[in-house]
Amino acid sequence: MESLLPRLSHTLVHAKSLEELTRPLLDMLQQVTKLDSTYLTRIDLPHSQQHVLYTCNRGRLEMPEGLVVPWQDTLCRRALEDRQPYTADVVSSWGDSEAARALGLHTYVSAPVRLPQGQLYGTLCAASGVEQAMPDGAMATLELFAGLIGQQVERELLLQELQQRNLELANYALTDALTGLPNRHALMEELPRMWSRAERDGRSVLLAFIDLDGFKQINDQHGHEAGDQLLQTVARQLLNALRDSDFAARIGGDEFVMVGTGPEISQSATQVLYAPGAGHPVRCGRSGGSAALPRRQRRRSGRAPGTDQHRAGPGPGRRRHVREQNAPSHAFRHPLRSCPTTTL
Known part of the structure; x- marks a missing residue:
């Protein structure tokens, strides 16, 4: 982890968007976990879906960006509900997941990405097609990165809300409230x-x-x-x-x-x-x-x-x-x- 600190520091200082922050973090997470694929997901509970936003693939397992999986079928849901963030044998732990079988997942680890108020945004995950143990410190790094991503998501959501409020105020200042015509x-x-x-x-x-x-x-x-x-x-x-x-x-x-x-x-x-x-x-x-x-x-x-x-x-x-x-x-x-x- 110490060898990653200069790169992590540079990423935190210069990243201007969620993608600019996440992609280097996924690459660093892959180096720490040694697993084939690391990826960030967004959970859409109203539509019961999980979206794979960004991935870093370095081994035989390929996690495609843009993949959409029914939330009920995901390993992430099972890991959260069972409070089991890591397994080296997906089939034994959650063999009923069709998505896991289709992707060929064998080793899996994840951490929830939460906003500062506690709302669940998504998950930060790593997976492999073979059985692998987690190196020392890998889980702590995963949780640290998930927290950093959650903070970035919160900043972007606040920025979007501020921009929307400013737009509404600008429209209000230029609109006659009674008729809706320009003033x-x-x-x-x-x-x-x-x-x-x-x-x-x-x-x-x-x-x-x-x-x-x-x-x-x-x-x-x-x-x-x-x-x-x-x-x-x-x-x-x-x-x-x-x-x-x-x-x-x-x-x-x-x-x-x-x-x-x-x-x-x-x-x-x-x-x-x-x-x-x-x-x-x-x-x-x-x-x-x-x-x-x-x-x-x-x-x-x-x-x-x-x-x-x-x-x-x-x-x-x-x-x-x-x-x-x-x-x-x-x-x-x-x-x-x-x-x-x-x-x-």
Whole structure:
């Protein structure tokens, strides 16, 4: 074991993944045990399977990587349940294992790989096709390596969880919680990318600004739940109107923005906003403005050019289309042809 310490130390310092740690450990374990094959397994209890992840084969016995064995048929299960980590005669100890007979196992030793909280992850094993005694210190080395692997698995699981949490937080920061649409911050991040794509393709960028007139009255008369349902209906219908390259966001209480590449927007964007279902419909007016921005007039700041002047003033049913100078008049159709409707 002392002769392996420099290599073990180097492996622990430089290994960046489970595989980078495990493969050198399997090779060192093979040198210590003198058995034909050393291997790491992962136990999938929900599916009652054992997976061979990594192997080191040096003798006549070949343990294939990627092998999947029913957990009930494995030597590892029997060794754990019987608390017998080593046998030099597999047939006498566990002759009912079909997998052991198929692989030709005769000598077998294993140690469980557990996470720091005690959960069983898998097993670290060594096996041979002939009867062999275990050298002094081999079992202690096997258990040491199993513990090191368990710690590495725990680190990787924690890293994966942290990355997933960070992704969820990033998505949450860019998403409107009520409608599921991107929010104002997401819109400001998306606009520069749309400018760049349009610039590359030689096309204009279309913007539509929409707010719902009379929305406060709906909240006052029917309650905020009805208002929330209406906003969700608007969001669904805007999403249904989008092409693959388009983008819709909720930027305020009852304010929405649609952005797409020109010169023409999808015909589906003219669909009526309507929430089917039982009950009576609640309708509100809408105000909106649209603009087609030629390439040479777009700003690089990420802010929608002329945002304020493209917004139509409030009032039931009022709408106004504003065009940038030299923008084609046919380039954008208003996405809301009729008043948005929801059903109580």
